[in-house]
Amino acid sequence: MSSKVTERALNLIKSMPRVALNNIKPLPHTAFKKKTDRRGDRKKKGRGDKGQGARGTWDPLGYEGGQNPLIDTSPRERYYAQYAVRRQYPPVTLLELQRLIDLNRVNTSRPVDITSICNTGLFNFDISKNHFGVNLTDEGCDQFVAKINAEVQWTSELVIAAIEKNGGTITTRYYDPSCLAALYDPLAFFKKGQPIPKCKLPPQDALLYYSDPNSRGYLADPEKILEAREKLAQKYGYKLPDLEGDPVKEMLLMRKDPLQIFYGLEPGWIVNLRDKCVLKPKDEDYLKYYHSAH
Amino acid sequence: MAVSLTKSLSGLCIQARNAVPSTNHTELLSRNKILHICRSFSALQIKGLENGSSERLSKGNLHTSSVCLTTPELKEWREHRVIDRFYRLPWGAWIRTRGGRKKGLYKKVPRHRWQLQQHIFCNYHQNKLLDKLVTPKWKEPKYFADSPYEPYSQRTNSYWHPNPRKFYP
Numbered sequence: 358m359s360s361k362v363t364e365r366a367l368n369l370i371k372s373m374p375r376v377a378l379n380n381i382k383p384l385p386h387t388a389f390k391k392k393t394d395r396r397g398d399r400k401k402k403g404r405g406d407k408g409q410g411a412r413g414t415w416d417p418l419g420y421e422g423g424q425n426p427l428i429d430t431s432p433r434e435r436y437y438a439q440y441a442v443r444r445q446y447p448p449v450t451l452l453e454l455q456r457l458i459d460l461n462r463v464n465t466s467r468p469v470d471i472t473s474i475c476n477t478g479l480f481n482f483d484i485s486k487n488h489f490g491v492n493l494t495d496e497g498c499d500q501f502v503a504k505i506n507a508e509v510q511w512t513s514e515l516v517i518a519a520i521e522k523n524g525g526t527i528t529t530r531y532y533d534p535s536c537l538a539a540l541y542d543p544l545a546f547f548k549k550g551q552p553i554p555k556c557k558l559p560p561q562d563a564l565l566y567y568s569d570p571n572s573r574g575y576l577a578d579p580e581k582i583l584e585a586r587e588k589l590a591q592k593y594g595y596k597l598p599d600l601e602g603d604p605v606k607e608m609l610l611m612r613k614d615p616l617q618i619f620y621g622l623e624p625g626w627i628v629n630l631r632d633k634c635v636l637k638p639k640d641e642d643y644l645k646y647y648h649s650a651h
Numbered sequence: 652m653a654v655s656l657t658k659s660l661s662g663l664c665i666q667a668r669n670a671v672p673s674t675n676h677t678e679l680l681s682r683n684k685i686l687h688i689c690r691s692f693s694a695l696q697i698k699g700l701e702n703g704s705s706e707r708l709s710k711g712n713l714h715t716s717s718v719c720l721t722t723p724e725l726k727e728w729r730e731h732r733v734i735d736r737f738y739r740l741p742w743g744a745w746i747r748t749r750g751g752r753k754k755g756l757y758k759k760v761p762r763h764r765w766q767l768q769q770h771i772f773c774n775y776h777q778n779k780l781l782d783k784l785v786t787p788k789w790k791e792p793k794y795f796a797d798s799p800y801e802p803y804s805q806r807t808n809s810y811w812h813p814n815p816r817k818f819y820p
Contacts, residue, residue: 418784419732427747427777428732428784434748434770436738436800441726445794456819479819492794511796558715 444489444563446511447482449474451519452497458505468506468611468620471532472540482541484534493527495519506609517573518589524598526609530575531559531567536618543619547628552638555616555624555647575615616650623647727788733781734789737773741792741804742812745773745781 374380397403404411419428454474457463462477471491474480482488490510498519507520507527520527532540536556539546558576559567567574570581590597600606616624625647627636638644737745752767759767773781782790792804806812 419780427773428736428781430750431736431747432750432752433735434738437734440793443795446796447794453817453819460819462819486791488794492796560715564715 445487446490446492447488448492448494450494450496451501455501458503465503465505470508475541484538518593521586522595528573528575533557547630552627553622553624556618558650728786730784733784737781742806745778746770
């Protein structure tokens, strides 16, 4: 037992750089106090003669000497209307996604979710800043060649076309903040021992987007989504690959239930990491709550 | 409000088909043979919307996300004279509107009217001043969806505001 400890300690020391002046620091009680230059501490205290500088009666910021300042005369424009309530979607470009796939940081044999993007460790979002998920942008749409089943929170038509052209599928899915917190770090969430939350429906202003087949919303009619796929292929001029004879068809068609957050796990279940089991509720009221949108 | 909700939901046509707990998705044969509906356990039935059953779909019934989740105490402090009039682009520029763009248009030449419609940049000293007047949180990039100012959030071919591509080792 002790030999392992010494072995590890020796290995650690061997891997460290040589001790030099640039990587040691003095003990706290030996550090000397810097002597301040007290030459200017007489009479005017370094403030010069009279004026605002000496008397500290500065004009307020934005004051323009009595002239109507810019911050008063500019017309008011609702740039930041509803800023504290509006949803934000930090962007991830298609180029970045392709690079992550090429570097094997994202597994394309499973659906590419917001969790898989966050698990790379290269993307963070902050729920306190009203981040509601990921926005897949169209930079690098010409270089995108991967076939994936993507699930993001916001995207544009060009991105949908780029992904479907390569034989993949994309869905836009809404997650409310508590679900998003669980998705950002599933391990930390499971360690809390709380039941998996059920995902709420989107707010009213988002409902239209997520039920629109053109944006591949998760609440849209699947038949209309198929029509929209064909229309988009015609619009952008590519042949829509047939998914019928595809070996990964099952993976590409994997979708979560509107109330479900994790694949294979239903809301209401508790994942017990310690005992390596999953606890499922049997009570009717619980099941009714977790299996309905009401 | 209930009317608008039913109108927006009338595009939905979700039907929970034979809830089978074990399977994740059920495939239905269609003309393309890949039509799928994945409703494994939830009874998310919003069928019959076309009939206008607004009672069932009232906001209290469905668990939708709440929109108004902030209070003045939770919001970041802001200088109203700045936030009400200027917009900060993430690379340091501030934009504003021109005065008089809605007044006396009958006596203005079309070109003048067009000019007044434009949102213009503030100069270097104004940018510095406005940066001092707001807290650091206002300088963080905002990723609003469908914002008209999103194309201007990044510079291209600028020596002073380089926009390098991220490199992942």
